[in-house]
Amino acid sequence: MIYREQLTIETRGRGTHEITSQVQHVVERSGVDQGLCFLFIHHTSASLIVCENADPTVRHDLERFAADLAPDGHPSYRHDSEGPDDMSAHLRSILTLTSLSIPVEGGRCDLGTWQGVFLWEHRTSPHRRRISVTVTGGRDAS
Amino acid sequence: MIYREQLTIETRGRGTHEITSQVQHVVERSGVDQGLCFLFIHHTSASLIVCENADPTVRHDLERFAADLAPDGHPSYRHDSEGPDDMSAHLRSILTLTSLSIPVEGGRCDLGTWQGVFLWEHRTSPHRRRISVTVTGGRDAS
């Protein structure tokens, strides 16, 4: 069977936004016991990551790393129609994930102990972001 | 159901090559109404990205970014049997995508407004590249 829901996330600008529990709720509503959960983000300036979810300094360091790797307003960018964070947001998206698949076991995403699923907003201003969550599989363990 | 086709893309050397419409055509031929579309590129020196598809300066800036991040012919590379763009092509591939899953809704890949799917050729000379497109799902919305 196939079950789909869309998540709409209102971001507060650049930063990571944990969506693990929202994804788990979709899996619960799907009724799938064993299968797979597929995430897809419908944007090119926000992306998905699986990241350590216990210590917030990880995301702080990640943000700083990305700011150094793909700086806002770099003089080499030609694409800046939406501001200095326009091209850097595309680069950060391309270096991370647009889609992700997670095994479902016992009616839940089988994530590792420290794994959280995050939407990573790369634009500095708040945006409304859309993520599709598709769950496939069977209602009983095969 | 499962439907598969292979795309063969003749690249003209390094650069992005949009394949969105070719992927959409495979989905149409599959007859799947709701499901998922899986892409896989069978190479380690070309990769897949989802990128803004409206303004070509995005891909220009992306190309320059990659050239700075993983330069051709870097003196630290030991692997250069196929030339200065050999190891850099592997690095660029590893930092981007080998596989991708996209939700199918209403018989089409449900991409965001500005999302395009691209094969990114990392070698400087033309190559023939193979991408598998697998579509799964049902013919009627569940």
Place this chain on the structure above:
Amino acid sequence: MIYREQLTIETRGRGTHEITSQVQHVVERSGVDQGLCFLFIHHTSASLIVCENADPTVRHDLERFAADLAPDGHPSYRHDSEGPDDMSAHLRSILTLTSLSIPVEGGRCDLGTWQGVFLWEHRTSPHRRRISVTVTGGRDAS
């Protein structure tokens, strides 16, 4: 149908560990002829890559590239509770893959000639790593 197995890999510390044959064996045991094989690594300090599998200098160069891109013990990191390779391991994971989907054809993962699937251990000390391999599809070509 859905078939799942877990691979447990004992790493010897930082470096790439080829798992292609182990994944192929899971696909064989699944009995799936045509379908998809999904990999998921249940960690945030080790990741998956698809890499050229013939010349070991590729992985040597990759390791050096990663060490330069996300150095251990960088003074800007706040997250260092498990040592200088703690935050760098998270960054290297985020820049590569947590999940991967590979087409199955004729009872095998349809990989390109030079493609190998690797677990990439990012911590310097040995770790036990868990990877889920899920195979879906049909026993006869559709």
